[in-house]
Amino acid sequence: MLDTPDVTPPPDFVIETADLTKRYGEVVAVDGLSLRVPRGGVFGFLGPNGSGKTTTMGMLLGLVHPTSGEARIFGDSARHPATLKKVGAMVESPTFYPYLSGRDNLRYFQGVKRRGAPGDIDRLLDLVDLGKRAKSKFSTYSLGMKQRLGIACALLGDPELLFLDEPTNGLDPAGVVEVRELIRQLGRGERTVILSSHLLAETELVCDNVAVLSRGKLIAQGSIKELLRSHDTVRLRSTDDAAATSILREISWVEGVRADDGYLLVDAAKERSWEISRALAQRGVHVSELTPLHRSLEEYFMEITETDPTTGRAKS
Amino acid sequence: MIGSIPLLARWEWFKLRRRWMLWILLFFAILFGQLAVWGQYFSYNTLRSTGGEITVPAALQQGRIPRTLACNDLLSSDPAKHPTDLDAQVLAGMTAQCRQQAPAFPARLERAYQSFTLPGSMRTALNIVQGLALILLAILTASAVGIDYGSGALRTVLTQGTGRWTYLTGKLLTLLALAAAGLVIVLASAALSGVIAGNLIGEAPPSAGVVAATYGDIARAAGKAWVSLLPYVALVTCVTVFARSTTAGIATGLGYYFTEQIVIALFSTLFSWFENVANFFLVRNITAWTGGGTGGFTVGTLPDETQALIVLAVYGTIFTALAYWLFERRDVAGATGAG
Numbered sequence: 001m002l003d004t005p006d007v008t009p010p011p012d013f014v015i016e017t018a019d020l021t022k023r024y025g026e027v028v029a030v031d032g033l034s035l036r037v038p039r040g041g042v043f044g045f046l047g048p049n050g051s052g053k054t055t056t057m058g059m060l061l062g063l064v065h066p067t068s069g070e071a072r073i074f075g076d077s078a079r080h081p082a083t084l085k086k087v088g089a090m091v092e093s094p095t096f097y098p099y100l101s102g103r104d105n106l107r108y109f110q111g112v113k114r115r116g117a118p119g120d121i122d123r124l125l126d127l128v129d130l131g132k133r134a135k136s137k138f139s140t141y142s143l144g145m146k147q148r149l150g151i152a153c154a155l156l157g158d159p160e161l162l163f164l165d166e167p168t169n170g171l172d173p174a175g176v177v178e179v180r181e182l183i184r185q186l187g188r189g190e191r192t193v194i195l196s197s198h199l200l201a202e203t204e205l206v207c208d209n210v211a212v213l214s215r216g217k218l219i220a221q222g223s224i225k226e227l228l229r230s231h232d233t234v235r236l237r238s239t240d241d242a243a244a245t246s247i248l249r250e251i252s253w254v255e256g257v258r259a260d261d262g263y264l265l266v267d268a269a270k271e272r273s274w275e276i277s278r279a280l281a282q283r284g285v286h287v288s289e290l291t292p293l294h295r296s297l298e299e300y301f302m303e304i305t306e307t308d309p310t311t312g313r314a315k316s
Numbered sequence: 317m318i319g320s321i322p323l324l325a326r327w328e329w330f331k332l333r334r335r336w337m338l339w340i341l342l343f344f345a346i347l348f349g350q351l352a353v354w355g356q357y358f359s360y361n362t363l364r365s366t367g368g369e370i371t372v373p374a375a376l377q378q379g380r381i382p383r384t385l386a387c388n389d390l391l392s393s394d395p396a397k398h399p400t401d402l403d404a405q406v407l408a409g410m411t412a413q414c415r416q417q418a419p420a421f422p423a424r425l426e427r428a429y430q431s432f433t434l435p436g437s438m439r440t441a442l443n444i445v446q447g448l449a450l451i452l453l454a455i456l457t458a459s460a461v462g463i464d465y466g467s468g469a470l471r472t473v474l475t476q477g478t479g480r481w482t483y484l485t486g487k488l489l490t491l492l493a494l495a496a497a498g499l500v501i502v503l504a505s506a507a508l509s510g511v512i513a514g515n516l517i518g519e520a521p522p523s524a525g526v527v528a529a530t531y532g533d534i535a536r537a538a539g540k541a542w543v544s545l546l547p548y549v550a551l552v553t554c555v556t557v558f559a560r561s562t563t564a565g566i567a568t569g570l571g572y573y574f575t576e577q578i579v580i581a582l583f584s585t586l587f588s589w590f591e592n593v594a595n596f597f598l599v600r601n602i603t604a605w606t607g608g609g610t611g612g613f614t615v616g617t618l619p620d621e622t623q624a625l626i627v628l629a630v631y632g633t634i635f636t637a638l639a640y641w642l643f644e645r646r647d648v649a650g651a652t653g654a655g
Binding site: 058061062063064065081082083084085087088089091093094095096097098099100104107108109111112113114153156 | 323467469472473478645647649
């Protein structure tokens with residue numbers, strides 16, 4: 001009989017939280033968050049201001065103590081220093097020692113992290129286009145340069161898991177494109193990038209999966225394609241809207257029907273548009289116009305977080 | 317975890333040595349040590365050339381400003397060296413005082429000589445610097461701990477997986493090692509000045525049997541001075557971590573040092589029992605432990621060395637435990653912006 005080696009497979013999820021909660025007095029910043037982030041790819045962490053994104057990142061990175069619940073990275077306690085050695089992070093604005101140069105800041109953080117080679121520093125400085133200002137003090141850097149140094153620092157030691165909180169803040173348009181491409185590259189293979197951003201169009205271009213938080217609660221999680229598909233809408237104009245509404249409401253896979261500005265909006269997968277048309281025709285209602293609507297992540301986000309698209313604020 | 321502390325201490329030194337503050341504080345420590353040594357050198361020169369000085373009070377010279385007279389002049393057989401504007405009776409009194417002091421003069425001269433030549437120059441510098449070191453190290457500690465909060469860099473540090481208590485331990489060990497190095501540098505510079513001053517002065521005064529401090533005495537005194545810094549570093553660390561502010565740490569380090577002594581001086585004159593309470597105060601016990609050499613003023617009898625050591629250990633333990641507890645327990649946010 002052959003001995004089977006007792007090898008524990010690596011966890012499929014790099015981050016797992018169970019009922020994670022953080023209260024500040026009466027305010028519940030994060031409310032019973034149970035989240036699973038799969039290994040590899042770019043994971044978008046979305047939510048309006050004050051939704052608990054940064055607090056959640058803080059708890060995952062051991063900066064903030066949870067009031068209750070559990071957070072695990074690579075299957076270990078998120079606060080465990082050995083776990084954090086495999087993690088790179090830039091949370092909120094980049095914070096460094098103002099009297100040290102960009103290079104010395106990176107040397108220091110590489111030293112305390114004990115990962116990587118001395119040559120990595122110059123490589124990372126070049127990667128974020130800070131090579132020429134490497135000897136300047138951090139206090140003399142512009143916001144965009146500070147942001148670039150923050151990204152370089154997060155990449156020290158070639159981390160398996162990378163947290164980037166608003167990484168494109170303060171960058172010019174060319175810089176935004178560069179960072180977007182960089183994040184895409186970083187998310188290839190086994191590395192996982194957790195990207196928190198307000199720029200939803202950017203997020204849609206870069207992320208594979210997202211989690212959406214609102215008022216401290218997880219309100220949606222999954223791949224962008226699935227999430228957007230689950231909220232597909234087909235817009236149609238018919239010869240008898242009242243009859244069409246009643247017919248469509250009888251169909252099990254139609255999630256909702258509503259009238260809007262002379263059209264009927266049908267919540268159903270756009271691939272089934274032809275079935276909608278056929279069902280109505282069979283009951284004597286004819287369709288004069290039928291358009292599957294493509295919804296952006298931004299529209300989806302505004303809807304599920306109940307944010308007013310014109311003001312960007314939560315609907316009262 | 318414990319194994320990472322020396323590495324964290326090494327990188328703390330990487331940061332600290334790039335700050336002007338460290339070198340400015342060291343400069344002041346050396347400067348005050350040197351002032352003490354060279355002050356003794358000039359005092360010795362004056363003592364040797366005057367044979368000691370006697371102050372003539374205003375009341376004995378028709379209300380004129382008090383002045384000093386050199387005993388060498390008064391005891392001189394040359395009348396031209398005697399002051400002519402003093403009453404003969406006053407002059408005789410002053411001369412008698414000089415004669416009275418004359419037997420003790422060789423010992424006084426030898427003590428003065430020993431205070432600026434090796435190894436006594438080191439003891440002289442240490443007497444001045446050990447009190448000053450409390451304040452200088454308080455400033456350095458508050459600054460080294462507080463900048464992590466002010467700049468927000470603590471968040472970036474902790475996300476590198478340093479561990480909280482190991483990071484704070486590395487920082488405090490570096491500060492204490494720097495304090496020890498600072499004392500050694502001050503002593504070395506005082507030793508060098510002692511050699512130079514000894515060569516400048518030339519021949520030593522005749523021996524009067526004064527027992528000089530030995531290198532062992534100085535090493536012991538330096539060790540005690542270093543130990544006396546520990547509870548004060550703990551106090552400043554605790555306040556800086558609590559307030560997340562360099563300014564609060566520095567204000568406490570400076571303010572407490574002087575306030576305690578003023579409070580003791582004030583209340584001890586008002587209430588006889590207060591001295592017993594004061595014997596459990598921090599700076600008073602530091603003064604007692606270092607043999608009264610902290611530069612502060614003392615009222616009444618200082619506690620004995622053993623009590624002082626116990627009190628300092630209790631203070632050190634409480635402040636350190638509190639600082640670690642706060643540092644471990646608190647959530648870490650971004651930059652406070654506080655100085």
